[in-house]
Amino acid sequence: MHGLHARLPKTFDLEERLERYADVIEKNPESLRGHWAEACAPVGAAPFSRVCIDLGCGKGLFTCAMAKAHPDALFVAIDTEPICVVYAAGHIDETGLTNAVVVPGTGMKLDAYFAPAEVDAIYINFPTPFPRKRQAHLRVTNSERLMQYRNVLVKGGIVRLKTDSQPLYDFSLEQVEAAGYRFLWQTRDVQEAFPDDIPSEYERRLGAQGAKVLGFCITPGEAPEHFSPTEHGSLVDYLPEDLESLSYLPHGMESTIQNMINRKHKKGHHHWRNVPQEP
Ligand SMILES: C[S@@+](CC[C@H](N)C(=O)[O-])C[C@H]1O[C@@H](n2cnc3c(N)ncnc32)[C@H](O)[C@@H]1O
Secondary structure, three states, rough: OOOHHHHOOOOOOHHHHHHOOHEEEEHHHHOOOHHHHOOOOOOOOOOOOOEEEEEEEOOOOOHHHHHHHHHHHHHHEEEHHHHHHHHHHHHHHHHHOOEEEEEOHHHHHHHOOOOOOEEEEEEEEEOOOOOOOHHHHOOOOHHHHHHHHHHEEEEEEEEEEEEHHHHHHHHHHHHHOOOOEEEEEOOOOHHHHHOOOOHHHHHHHHHHOOOOEEEEEEOOOOOOOOOOOOOOHHHHOOOOOOOHHOOOOOOOOOHHHHHHHHHHHHHHHHHHHOOOOOO
């Protein structure tokens, strides 16, 4: 998570915490491929009836709240950042939950971690937007990823996205079409549509800062006959023309948008100075 390193207490020992919470950290997710529901069930208990993923879990508060609310399901929290992994593991450990684990891994490889038809739901809350064109392959909602998620989802399984980023959302809508999913719902105001949803940490924080949360829930439809990955562009292409109309700057694109507005103003100013004086 951005900026977290700077706020780490001096005594924070990453390795020590990885060790301390080893019981709820699954370092070798490939070894559980096809067996998550049985392998993660408490000794002597029946296998979990569902496997759900919290992709890009951050500190794991959403994972824990969901796991508490749905004791029949196993929640697998995944994050690339070791610091997030230990925070999420710490929360699971403190809460005493037996139906949540953390994977230090990446959403790029879900089909290496999970077998076909093993996953019931993939929750994606406030994914890192990776706005630049050259980072587009890292967006967890691009069509290649959505095609990969199809491989691991059960029939009728879902992918649910929530984001504060209108550009990422509009980009993602196109990807959903390309990967042959069907919308179960889509809304540009999640809080209004689902006021009782369990919020993620970012949802709570950015919501309090005035973000409208955009979201959708999709399920695989007919697979595209000939899927060929298209080139993905910069998220700047998805911004509205009238930047000044934005009442909220999406997380991760604040400075880009501010620079664009400043440039436009400078240009406007330049133009204005060159307007011939009225006689
Ligand atoms: C903005 S945070 C959101 C955290 C949390 N989901 C929430 O809503 O509070 C995005 C998280 O996604 C993680 N992330 C980015 N790319 C990822 C990837 N390819 N696979 C898994 N996690 C990723 C980041 O490390 C970060 O913790």
